[in-house]
């Protein structure tokens with residue numbers, strides 16, 4: 001069953017002043033997230049991952065395209081509908097936990113908004129119990145956390161408080177945007193396992209936004225690989241990782257650090273001029289692709305289902 005459907009989503013930013021250029025940060029992106037599915041959105045910096053998350057959250061308006069949540073058009077929701085209904089069901093956790101806390105208030109205040117908006121009638125004792133068990137659920141000891149100010153806690157502890165707060169609502173969709181990047185390796189795995197457990201228990205779907213292929217592989221059922229605003233490959237995580245077909249996915253997987261191999265850039269340097277790559281009519285990866293043909297620079301390949309639940313947008317695989 002589909003929970004979220006993104007159709008031909010496009011976001012164009014204009015950058016610079018006179019003679020500025022357009023950045024098609026998200027360009028004709030379509031995908032679905034099933035109920036209880038964990039989907040990784042993977043790509044290097046600037047590929048448009050965060051913009052996709054912000055569009056789904058209605059933090060920014062798309063230039064074109066549709067977002068359907070349980071079949072309803074999210075772009076038509078008014079402020080009240082967004083606040084009372086949509087954000088009750090769609091929660092997000094971002095990379096920088098410090099930005100989400102007011103340094104002047106104890107961290108407990110972070111829970112006020114949730115209770116005021118969604119559980120207004122909750123009695124004091126019940127509220128305390130709910131907060132404490134949410135904190136315990138993310139591996140924190142409430143006695144060590146409650147009443148502290150943000151500067152008295154680590155980034156990892158603050159991030160887990162935000163995850164606890166998001167999960168308190170038992171959302172249908174959690175958008176986790178580089179949400180575990182600041183955690184140390186062992187806490188990171190704990191939090192990933194927690195997301196998996198939460199999905200198993202409550203059927204929460206997760207859009208896991210990351211530049212880290214290994215984390216995406218660990219947690220997700222499906223993987224979407226983005227390059228400069230476009231989806232180049234997507235499908236079952238096992239298929240994308242074990243049978244990568246797009247030259248970009250292949251390059252990414254080859255560059256996953258190996259302990260006894262020192263990193264060396266194998267592709268062609270990306271464009272120096274930032275706007276240039278977004279004006280390419282064909283495949284955005286063509287200037288870096290070692291296998292690019294003339295056609296690749298002229299025509300954008302469409303996504304083709306090359307095997308069940310595995311799509312690739314590449315002229316080498318019949319795209320377009």
Ligand SMILES: Nc1ncnc2c1ncn2[C@@H]1O[C@H](COP(=O)(O)OP(=O)(O)OP(=O)(O)O)[C@@H](O)[C@H]1O
Nearest residue numbers: 013014015023025044045046047048049050051052
């Ligand atoms: N408000 C904005 N105004 C202009 N350009 C923007 C804006 N937000 C994002 N961009 C541009 O859109 C492109 C995609 O950015 P986005 O943050 O979505 O990428 P990302 O894949 O999430 O990267 P990162 O992992 O570094 O956050 C980038 O070129 C970025 O500079």
